[in-house]
Structures are given as structure tokens and as C-alpha cells.
Amino acid sequence: MNPERPADEATDSAASAGAIVKVLFPLPLLKAYDYRAPAPLPPGTFVEAPFGGRIVLGVVWPGEADGLDAGRIRPINRALGAPPLGARVIDFVGWVAAYTMFPLGAVLRLVIRSGDALYPPKGVAAYEIAGAAPARMTPERRAVLDAIKARSGALNAQEILEASSAGAGVVAGLVRAGALRKIEIDPDPPFAPPDARREGKALTAEQHRAAVELVAATARAGVTLLDGVTGSGKTEVYLEAAAEVLKRQPEAQVLILLPEIALTLPFLRRVEARFGAEPAAWHSDLSPAARRRVWRRVNDGSARLVIGARSALFLPYRELQLIIVDEEHDGAYKQDEGVIYQARDMAVARGVRGGFPVILASATPSLETVVNVEQARYGLVRLPARYGRAALPKIALVDLRADPPEQGRWLSPPLIGAVDARLKSGEQSLLFINRRGYAPLTICRRCGHRMKSPYADTFLVEHRYENKLVCHLTGYSTPKPAACPECKAVGSLAPCGPGVERIAEEAGALWPAARRRVLSSDLVQSPRDMRALLDDMESGGVDILIATQMIAKGHHFPRLTLVGVVDADMGLAGGDLRAAERTYQLLSQVSGRAGRAERPGEALIQTWQPHAPVFAALAAGDRDGFLEAEAAGRAELGFPPFGRLAALQLRSANEAALKVAGAAHREALFSADGVTVWGPAPAAVYRVRGEARLRFLVKARRDVNVQAFLNEWLGRVRLPGSVRRTIDIDPYAFM
Numbered sequence: 001m002n003p004e005r006p007a008d009e010a011t012d013s014a015a016s017a018g019a020i021v022k023v024l025f026p027l028p029l030l031k032a033y034d035y036r037a038p039a040p041l042p043p044g045t046f047v048e049a050p051f052g053g054r055i056v057l058g059v060v061w062p063g064e065a066d067g068l069d070a071g072r073i074r075p076i077n078r079a080l081g082a083p084p085l086g087a088r089v090i091d092f093v094g095w096v097a098a099y100t101m102f103p104l105g106a107v108l109r110l111v112i113r114s115g116d117a118l119y120p121p122k123g124v125a126a127y128e129i130a131g132a133a134p135a136r137m138t139p140e141r142r143a144v145l146d147a148i149k150a151r152s153g154a155l156n157a158q159e160i161l162e163a164s165s166a167g168a169g170v171v172a173g174l175v176r177a178g179a180l181r182k183i184e185i186d187p188d189p190p191f192a193p194p195d196a197r198r199e200g201k202a203l204t205a206e207q208h209r210a211a212v213e214l215v216a217a218t219a220r221a222g223v224t225l226l227d228g229v230t231g232s233g234k235t236e237v238y239l240e241a242a243a244e245v246l247k248r249q250p251e252a253q254v255l256i257l258l259p260e261i262a263l264t265l266p267f268l269r270r271v272e273a274r275f276g277a278e279p280a281a282w283h284s285d286l287s288p289a290a291r292r293r294v295w296r297r298v299n300d301g302s303a304r305l306v307i308g309a310r311s312a313l314f315l316p317y318r319e320l321q322l323i324i325v326d327e328e329h330d331g332a333y334k335q336d337e338g339v340i341y342q343a344r345d346m347a348v349a350r351g352v353r354g355g356f357p358v359i360l361a362s363a364t365p366s367l368e369t370v371v372n373v374e375q376a377r378y379g380l381v382r383l384p385a386r387y388g389r390a391a392l393p394k395i396a397l398v399d400l401r402a403d404p405p406e407q408g409r410w411l412s413p414p415l416i417g418a419v420d421a422r423l424k425s426g427e428q429s430l431l432f433i434n435r436r437g438y439a440p441l442t443i444c445r446r447c448g449h450r451m452k453s454p455y456a457d458t459f460l461v462e463h464r465y466e467n468k469l470v471c472h473l474t475g476y477s478t479p480k481p482a483a484c485p486e487c488k489a490v491g492s493l494a495p496c497g498p499g500v501e502r503i504a505e506e507a508g509a510l511w512p513a514a515r516r517r518v519l520s521s522d523l524v525q526s527p528r529d530m531r532a533l534l535d536d537m538e539s540g541g542v543d544i545l546i547a548t549q550m551i552a553k554g555h556h557f558p559r560l561t562l563v564g565v566v567d568a569d570m571g572l573a574g575g576d577l578r579a580a581e582r583t584y585q586l587l588s589q590v591s592g593r594a595g596r597a598e599r600p601g602e603a604l605i606q607t608w609q610p611h612a613p614v615f616a617a618l619a620a621g622d623r624d625g626f627l628e629a630e631a632a633g634r635a636e637l638g639f640p641p642f643g644r645l646a647a648l649q650l651r652s653a654n655e656a657a658l659k660v661a662g663a664a665h666r667e668a669l670f671s672a673d674g675v676t677v678w679g680p681a682p683a684a685v686y687r688v689r690g691e692a693r694l695r696f697l698v699k700a701r702r703d704v705n706v707q708a709f710l711n712e713w714l715g716r717v718r719l720p721g722s723v724r725r726t727i728d729i730d731p732y733a734f735m
């Protein structure tokens with residue numbers, strides 16, 4: 001069969017053949033369906049087949065035929081010529097679907113983001129050297145020929161323009177003179193192979209020891225934690241492990257996961273410098289053409305080194321042999337929309353099922369990972385000291401009960417004095433508050449009305465730079481009204497509490513001559529702007545940076561010696577079982593931005609609760625003691641990692657139907673050993689986008705198959721059409 005023949009010819013052929021294949025579509029479907037093919041097709045083959053009245057892209061899936069009447073089985077339209085999905089990818093999709101309890105087709109959709117990558121793209125015109133230089137040589141012509149010779153290949157018109165500033169007329173003249181030849185090239189060129197034998201940066205004795213241990217760990221399947229303090233050089237160490245895998249296996253692919261785009265962009269430079277070749281980047285800010293190129297080259301195996309956010313885990317690797325999860329503790333690895341999964345845990349599962357190593361790296365590893373190390377499920381490699389002569393910053397608590405800010409202010413006298421000292425010595429300061437906008441609440445001083453979102457039970461956050469009130473949950477925004485909508489009093493709406501913009505305003509009043517910049521996702525929205533700000537900070541062009549958690553990890557600023565945490569207490573609110581752990585991780589990471597070079601660093605943490613265990617542990621530098629106490633409390637209650645959790649959410653615009661569905665779920669519960677179910681209870685934010693929400697929380701012993709329990713329970717409930725249900729295995733958010 002010619003895989004690229006016209007669809008009608010393929011359909012006619014299929015109609016007269018008898019091979020039955022199962023086809024799974026990247027749609028929210030629970031199973032694959034039977035189709036007739038002109039000949040047996042191996043699992044993983046991409047096909048087009050009729051489904052729901054249209055022709056849909058699908059994948060031949062393993063499994064036995066359903067035994068339907070031959071006349072009821074429709075033929076596929078055609079098989080595509082793209083390399084098929086590998087057996088490991090198919091296995092991983094099936095496992096993720098079973099674990100997360102999402103439809104099989106919905107998980108396949110994570111792999112096939114767009115069908116465009118499966119069809120050969122239209123060639124792009126390019127130009128290569130065809131013969132001797134023309135008799136009439138101008139500077140423009142010479143620049144074009146030199147640019148193409150320097151590339152040792154062909155360049156398209158845009159590349160020629162960028163390299164030589166010569167326009168289309170110059171190129172056309174060289175073609176007519178016989179010096180250049182016009183050809184068509186693939187718009188998605190393969191990625192140059194990384195040079196695994198290229199020398200990396202010089203390592204300290206501690207880094208070298210850790211690298212040797214980590215390289216040894218890559219010789220076998222299993223998970224290893226690289227536990228290194230902030231500034232210890234973990235990246236250079238785990239890149240040695242990546243180089244070893246790439247060197248050992250000529251077709252091996254390595255994936256490095258990062259929690260967010262802001263880390264990905266500068267990181268690409270470091271990796272390219274280490275391996276002498278551009279790695280394949282995968283994140284949400286890529287253009288469609290760039291995404292197509294990466295997907296195609298991962299699928300054909302020529303992209304051997306991939307760096308990406310959590311969704312990169314679902315790319316169709318041909319020979320994935322190592323996954324590195326940097327900042328493994330980071331909450332950004334949890335996907336909370338669509339198919340709900342924890343990318344760190346899925347990376348571990350992919351490594352276990354594929355029989356290859358996984359490296360988790362962090363200065364503040366998650367309690368789950370620490371317990372797995374203690375129980376000998378994971379290996380451990382430590383980096384206990386900072387690189388070179390740099391030392392860990394001194395962390396001190398500012399007791400706001402004893403040293404409160406001035407009325408209407410948020411920076412305490414000790415913190416103001418510390419910033420003053422840095423400005424005099426030419427050093428940099430970071431003021432950190434993990435809250436976007438100007439103020440988290442806007443209230444009427446006359447009647448007490450609080451400005452709320454019309455689509456969610458949340459307060460609107462004032463963004464003064466844009467003069468808007470914004471709901472950070474739904475994205476709703478509106479200009480700040482001149483009068484209270486309740487009592488109509490003009491000028492009565494007042495901000496309550498601090499956000500990053502308000503701290504920037506206060507910093508401007510205190511230090512008007514200082515060079516100040518603000519880093520928040522609302523204000524720095526493009527990767528280019530982010531890179532420019534970080535470069536400015538790194539070169540010393542900023543005296544005071546006021547930032548949210550975007551700055552908390554992965555960034556190195558040699559002149560930064562002071563970190564001031566404005567509101568350390570905010571992370572402990574909300575009843576989240578991981579609140580203290582997350583607070584420790586975040587504040588430890590942001591404090592670790594100080595003193596990463598030769599100048600000593602200091603972090604001042606403002607708090608109204610200086611005796612809280614998490615703050616005491618930070619000040620004492622006792623991470624292990626904090627984790628030991630945290631583990632004891634979780635173990636006593638049977639919470640993760642010593643037990644299992646699953647969350648069930650019901651939501652509907654019809655509140656009466658929602659309450660009936662909640663009661664039906666409660667009535668359908670049955671006694672199960674080791675399982676406790678709480679609910680239904682209103683979600684912490686009850687109404688979102690016009691839908692009310694009820695939640696159940698399932699707690700189970702570690703040895704309980706919680707998916708089997710949920711299948712049995714939910715199978716006893718008939719869900720009304722107006723009510724939707726979502727399952728979250730291993731929930732991290734409780735909103």
C-alpha cells in the first residue's frame with residue numbers, strides 16, 4: 001500500500017480487504033474502535049478514518065477485535081507516512097489513562113497536539129552555491145556568497161537577509177549568473193546532534209564526586225535524587241549524566257523538564273554551550289511552526305536532547321533513555337486542567353515502565369521524594385555546599401510585632417535599613433511578595449462593599465498600573481469604577497493589603513533615585529521582555545527588584561546580596577496540607593538568590609508568626625529537621641506520602657441538580673477497608689464561571705487501589721447531563 005495515495009483510492013482498496021485493526025482517536029473516548037484496513041497495520045500507525053460523520057486522525061492501537069459483524073466495520077481512509085508511535089509511548093498513554101482515570105483518547109490527545117506534524121510540510125525555497133563567483137562582484141553579492149559558504153549548506157531568503165542584509169534582487173541576480181542554485185528544503189530541519197564528548201565547565205571536587213555518582217546511576221533503571229543546596233551547581237552535574245547517556249547510546253534521547261518557561265529560555269543557552277548544539281525546546285510560547293518541527297524531530301529520533309515544560313513528557317520519543325526533572329518539588333508540575341496529572345510522578349512512571357533512569361534535582365526536595373529516598377526506593381546524590389567561594393545566605397526573621405512598618409506601609413524598619421546599606425555599597429536587593437497586582441481586596445470605605453468577580457466567588461484584585469480590577473481565577477477584568485456600585489459613593493473604593501505593585505510604589509517613595517524594576521506575570525508577559533529584565537538585573541542595571549515567585553528559582557545574579565520577604569505568612573493560609581512545606585520551599589528558594597557569588601548574602605523574612613515551625617527551621621537552616629517533623633505529622637494522619645488522596649469534584653450551573661447529584665454520590669458510598677470519604681462539601685471557591693462546585697475527598701491507605709474503589713463507587717451513580725464530574729488522583733490544590 002502506498003501510504004500517501006489519494007483517500008478515495010485507499011477507501012476502495014480497504015473495502016475489499018479483510019484486516020481488522022483497532023483505531024484510537026485523540027478525543028475523550030474510553031476505547032479504540034474496529035476498522036478494516038487493506039493490510040495488517042502495526043500498532044502506532046497514524047491513520048485517517050471516519051468517525052462521527054467526519055474524517056478524523058487516529059492511531060492504530062493494540063487490542064483484540066470486538067467481534068462485530070463484518071458489514072458494520074467501516075474502512076480506514078488511509079495510513080499516513082509519518083513514523084509510527086513507539087510501543088513505549090503507547091504503553092505510557094494506556095498507563096496514564098488508567099492511573100488518572102481520564103479517557104484513553106484524552107491522554108492520546110496530549111501526544112497528538114496537532115495533526116499538522118503528521119503531514120509532510122510544503123518545502124521552503126533556499127539557495128546553495130552552484131558554481132564559480134560571477135564576473136561582476138559587488139559587496140552585496142560577496143556578502144551573500146560568504147554567508148552561504150559559512151553555513152556549508154543552503155540558506156532561505158530570510159536567513160540570507162539576516163546574515164548579509166542583501167535583498168531578493170541580489171539573490172535573483174546570483175541565480176541568473178549561475179553562482180547560486182534555487183532548491184527546496186524541509187522547513188523543519190533536524191536538530192544538530194549534541195556533542196556528548198565536548199568538555200563541560202570545570203567542576204569542583206564536590207561536583208566531580210557527585211557527577212561520578214550520578215553517571216554511575218544512569219547505567220541502570222531507577223530514580224535518583226540530586227539533592228544540592230541553592231547555588232551548588234546541580235545543573236552542571238546532571239548535564240554530565242546526560243552527556244554520558246548520549247555518548248553511551250548513539251540513538252538515545254534525553255528529556256530535561258523545567259517547571260516554567262521563565263527558566264527554559266536562559267537554560268537553553270547553557271545547554272547549547274555545553275553540547276555545542278541547539279537543544280529542542282518545548283513550551284507553550286512556541287510558534288506553531290516551531291512546535292511542528294520539534295514534534296516531528298522527536299518522533300523521528302533526530303531531536304536527541306529536549307528541554308521543556310511538563311507537556312514535553314508526552315512527546316512521541318523514539319528512544320527516550322533518561323529524564324531529568326529539575327526543581328522536582330515545584331507545584332507547576334501539577335496539571336490542573338484537561339487531563340489532570342503530576343508531571344514529576346508521571347516522569348518516574350515513564351522511566352520505570354521504560355526501564356531507564358530518572359534524575360530528580362532540587363535544593364528543597366518534596367516530602368514524597370525524601371520519604372522515597374529514606375525507604376530506599378530512590379538513590380541519593382548530595383551537593384552540600386555552594387559552588388566556589390560562595391556561601392549560603394544568612395536568614396533572619398523580622399518579628400513584625402516588635403518592628404512593625406509605619407502606618408499604611410509594608411516594609412519594616414530593619415528591612416528598609418538593609419536596603420539602604422546595599423544601595424550605599426552598590427549591591428542589589430530583591431523585595432519578594434508572592435501576590436500579583438496592587439492589592440488583593442478593594443473595599444468601599446463607606447458601606448463596606450467588597451468588589452467581587454461576577455463569575456466566581458473571589459475578590460477582584462486591583463492592578464493599579466492598568467487601572468483595572470482582575471479576577472485571577474477566571475481572567476475577568478473591568479476598569480476600576482469611580483464610585484462604589486453598591487452605595488454609589490464617589491472615590492470610596494480603597495485597596496486593602498499589599499501586592500507587588502503596591503510594594504513597588506512604596507519602594508519608589510523610599511528610594512526615588514534607585515533603579516527599580518518590577519517582575520510579575522502581569523507586567524512581563526513575553527519571553528523577550530523577561531530575558532531583557534533578567535539580563536539587566538544580571539549586568540547590574542537594577543538596584544532594587546520587586547518580584548513575585550517568577551524570580552524564586554534558577555536565576556543567578558552576582559550582585560544580589562539581600563532578599564527581603566515582605567509577607568511570609570500568606571502561604572500558610574487556606575488549610576492546604578502542604579502549606580508549610582510549600583512555604584519552606586518557596587522562601588528557601590527565593591532566599592537562595594542572595595549571595596551566589598563572592599559577596600555574602602542575607603535574607604530578611606517579615607512575619608507576624610516568628611515562632612511557627614517553618615520560620616524557625618528557615619532561620620536555623622534546619623531543612624532536615626523541618627521535613628522530619630512534617631513527615632511525622634503526615635504519617636500520624638495517614639496523609640501523603642504515607643497514604644493516598646483522590647479528589648472528586650461535581651460542578652453545574654444548575655445548583656439544585658448539583659445538590660441532588662452530591663446526595664446521590666453520598667448514598668452510593670459503601671464500606672471499604674482502609675478508605676475514608678469526606679463530603680460533599682462546597683469547594684473553597686464555590687462558584688466559578690457560573691458553575692457551583694461540590695467536592696469529595698477520598699483518603700486511603702497506601703496499599704489501597706484507590707482507582708478500583710472509585711470505579712466501583714462511581715459506577716453506582718447515574719450522573720445527570722447537567723452535572724459534570726472531575727477526578728483528581730493525588731490532588732495538590734483544594735480550591
